[in-house]
Amino acid sequence: MTFNEQELVIGCQQRNRVAQKQLYDVFGGKLFAICLRYTKNRDDAEDVLQDAFIKIYENISTFRNDSPLEYWLRSIAVNTALNHLRQHKYLKQLDDIDTHENGLAGKDITLADFQWQQLLEFIKELPIGCQTIFNLYAIEGYQHNEIAQKLGISEGTSKSQYSRARTLLQEKLNKETRFDDGSVQTK
Amino acid sequence: MDPSKQNSFEEQWKKAFQDSTETPPLSAWKGIEARLDEEEKEKVIPLWWKTPRYWYAAASVAALLMVGIALWDGSYDVNNNKANSQIAATDKQLIDSQKAIIEEEKGVIQTEKQIGKTQILNSENAVSNVERRKELSEKDNDFISAGEKLAVQKPAFSESRNDVQPSAENNIAASSGFNKERKSLLASDLKKTDEIADLNNNPEKPFVMSNPDAASQILAEALTPIGYKDLDVYVQKRYVFFKPDAIASNKSPKKEKKKQEYWADVNVMPASFNPNINVVNAPSAYASANASRQSLSGSSRSGASYALQTQGAKRISKHWSVETGLNYLQGNSTYEGGGYLLNAVNSQSENVLQSALADKTASGSNASPNSPTTGGGAAYSASNTLYIDLNKEVINNYRFVQVPVQAGFTLNPDKKLSYSVVGGVITNFFINNEFESASGSIITSTPKDDVYRNLNYSATTGLRFNYKLSAKLKATLSGSYQRSLLSGFKTSESLESHPSLYGVAWGVRYSF
Numbered sequence: 001m002t003f004n005e006q007e008l009v010i011g012c013q014q015r016n017r018v019a020q021k022q023l024y025d026v027f028g029g030k031l032f033a034i035c036l037r038y039t040k041n042r043d044d045a046e047d048v049l050q051d052a053f054i055k056i057y058e059n060i061s062t063f064r065n066d067s068p069l070e071y072w073l074r075s076i077a078v079n080t081a082l083n084h085l086r087q088h089k090y091l092k093q094l095d096d097i098d099t100h101e102n103g104l105a106g107k108d109i110t111l112a113d114f115q116w117q118q119l120l121e122f123i124k125e126l127p128i129g130c131q132t133i134f135n136l137y138a139i140e141g142y143q144h145n146e147i148a149q150k151l152g153i154s155e156g157t158s159k160s161q162y163s164r165a166r167t168l169l170q171e172k173l174n175k176e177t178r179f180d181d182g183s184v185q186t187k
Numbered sequence: 188m189d190p191s192k193q194n195s196f197e198e199q200w201k202k203a204f205q206d207s208t209e210t211p212p213l214s215a216w217k218g219i220e221a222r223l224d225e226e227e228k229e230k231v232i233p234l235w236w237k238t239p240r241y242w243y244a245a246a247s248v249a250a251l252l253m254v255g256i257a258l259w260d261g262s263y264d265v266n267n268n269k270a271n272s273q274i275a276a277t278d279k280q281l282i283d284s285q286k287a288i289i290e291e292e293k294g295v296i297q298t299e300k301q302i303g304k305t306q307i308l309n310s311e312n313a314v315s316n317v318e319r320r321k322e323l324s325e326k327d328n329d330f331i332s333a334g335e336k337l338a339v340q341k342p343a344f345s346e347s348r349n350d351v352q353p354s355a356e357n358n359i360a361a362s363s364g365f366n367k368e369r370k371s372l373l374a375s376d377l378k379k380t381d382e383i384a385d386l387n388n389n390p391e392k393p394f395v396m397s398n399p400d401a402a403s404q405i406l407a408e409a410l411t412p413i414g415y416k417d418l419d420v421y422v423q424k425r426y427v428f429f430k431p432d433a434i435a436s437n438k439s440p441k442k443e444k445k446k447q448e449y450w451a452d453v454n455v456m457p458a459s460f461n462p463n464i465n466v467v468n469a470p471s472a473y474a475s476a477n478a479s480r481q482s483l484s485g486s487s488r489s490g491a492s493y494a495l496q497t498q499g500a501k502r503i504s505k506h507w508s509v510e511t512g513l514n515y516l517q518g519n520s521t522y523e524g525g526g527y528l529l530n531a532v533n534s535q536s537e538n539v540l541q542s543a544l545a546d547k548t549a550s551g552s553n554a555s556p557n558s559p560t561t562g563g564g565a566a567y568s569a570s571n572t573l574y575i576d577l578n579k580e581v582i583n584n585y586r587f588v589q590v591p592v593q594a595g596f597t598l599n600p601d602k603k604l605s606y607s608v609v610g611g612v613i614t615n616f617f618i619n620n621e622f623e624s625a626s627g628s629i630i631t632s633t634p635k636d637d638v639y640r641n642l643n644y645s646a647t648t649g650l651r652f653n654y655k656l657s658a659k660l661k662a663t664l665s666g667s668y669q670r671s672l673l674s675g676f677k678t679s680e681s682l683e684s685h686p687s688l689y690g691v692a693w694g695v696r697y698s699f
Contacts, residue, residue: 021220028210028211028215029209029211030207030208032210033204036209046211046212046214046218049215050222053219054222111203114203116203119200138196138201139200139201139204141201
């Protein structure tokens with residue numbers, strides 16, 4: 001039996017296990033990719049994914065068709081990941097950090113040559129604060145004031161952490177690019 | 188930094204992860220499923236104190252009780268006030284009431300003195316109370332001159348307040364001025380006039396006012412009715428939001444599953460049926476054989492019985508339903524005791540049921556060929572019978588067609604497992620009765636014999652478990668109890684029967 005999206009929601013609201021499984025089958029992969037972005041390893045990502053789906057099933061009765069289902073599911077996954085980070089005190093001390101320019105700010109770096117899995121590895125290598133804020137700002141599209149509110153930090157901290165993340169990522173991308181085409185990056 | 192480039196950088200990352208998907212490990216779903224199972228188990232246990240429904244019910248009952256008590260008290264007060272109004276009709280009693288008020292106000296002043304400087308707030312409240320009563324009393328000038336006494340009371344009161352701080356004095360003055368204004372308002376207010384009469388005639392109220400406790404005074408103040416012009420007016424702002432696509436988007440989730448309105452049941456019910464026959468008066472043959480006492484000693488025993496039931500029901504609300512149907516009941520039982528009578532002349536024997544039924548049918552006019560009379564009762568002559576004290580179980584079986592009409596209340600009606608409590612009345616149509624004679628032959632009674640009541644009524648109640656097999660089909664298991672409301676016999680002087688039945692029915696239900 002397969003459900004369309006609305007039937008899936010209604011089925012999950014009625015705690016129909018088939019519908020719950022199908023929701024998981026349809027969106028589990030996408031949400032797991034989100035969980036991987038916010039954590040450092042697969043085990044943690046799996047924990048977050050489980051928590052997120054339990055939350056989804058418990059709260060799906062509150063879902064209204066005001067927004068697309070996927071957007072609602074993604075936001076739950078992101079919030080669950082942030083809770084996970086808070087619980088493990090990864091976000092305990094996020095301070096303003098000095099950013100240094102690496103001379104790559106003006107350069108056009110294209111991501112087209114990279115698989116998303118490679119990019120994921122770059123993100124996961126970032127310090128946890130930078131990783132979280134980069135995810136929220138660059139990929140989820142939150143503004144710095146929203147991030148500050150979510151994480152209980154100042155807007156300045158969010159900006160400086162993001163700037164640091166961006167610098168580090170540019171360095172990684174540049175490094176990878178240099179190795180690929182053999183050219184030497186000049187500063 | 189150039190914002191367009193910055194956007195370009197973020198857009199690229201966003202795009203890169205937009206459709207990213209990674210198959211989660213198998214263990215992830217197993218973990219989720221285990222947690223869901225755990226939650227469901229917790230929910231199935233019917234812990235009533237964890238169920239908000241019961242708390243709501245309890246709260247409703249408590250609220251009703253409170254309202255009931257309040258109404259009861261209110262009605263008592265109304266009567267009391269009516270009585271007071273009648274008393275107020277006589278001037279003399281009015282004056283007495285005024286005197287009582289003045290006495291109480293003196294009490295207030297005494298209290299004020301005691302409170303002194305330290306409790307200015309209390310004093311002010313009390314002052315305003317006195318002022319109000321003064322004003323109310325003045326309002327009553329048409330009836331009595333007690334207002335003058337209150338006017339005299341005022342300077343006395345002012346003197347007694349000399350030790351109160353000036354701010355309190357100012358408040359008194361302000362309050363006085365305010366009350367003058369209110370007086371003019373109140374003059375046209377008929378309701379206030381009634382209230383004045385009430386206050387004047389009820390000496391308890393000033394007594395309550397004189398309580399020096401600040402909280403009590405504030406409470407009393409709050410409860411004192413004030414003119415409508417003194418009421419604060421709150422205007423609630425209303426915001427109307429218009430969302431053009433709201434109707435379209437809300438339509439689909441509200442598309443609820445159509446509630447099943449009708450269903451049909453088919454059940455098989457193994458049961459324990461007991462006709463509860465009692466020989467209440469010795470049959471004439473037994474009496475002649477000097478065995479009256481022995482004839483009363485027998486009793487019925489229930490036997491393995493069954494019923495085939497078909498039912499139809501209509502769901503009238505989420506929880507309530509009405510049910511009716513057509514059942515066939517085969518009620519088997521035995522009767523033991525009462526001994527035998529043996530005719531010394533023709534050696535025919537007769538047990539107590541035979542004898543009693545023979546009495547019954549002998550008095551009837553339309554005994555059929557197969558009626559109990561053919562069992563030999565008529566052949567008995569009273570003088571030739573011997574009583575034999577021998578216990579033997581004899582078969583005593585019944586057949587009925589039943590038409591139940593029941594109401595059902597279902598808990599968890601839309602869940603996999605639901606529970607129904609049913610109760611109602613069953614109309615029993617008597618088909619026949621077969622009982623074993625002393626000689627071992629079977630004697631059959633039919634409605635034509637006019638022995639048994641052709642139409643009898645039973646009360647029934649039961650509990651049913653419904654397990655949803657599919658959207659349309661449910662398996663049911665119900666336990667039920669039935670008991671006849673009337674005796675199974677038509678006006679019989681020697682026999683009485685109130686059949687009862689316990690049964691457990693298995694069945695299937697199809698919903699339409």
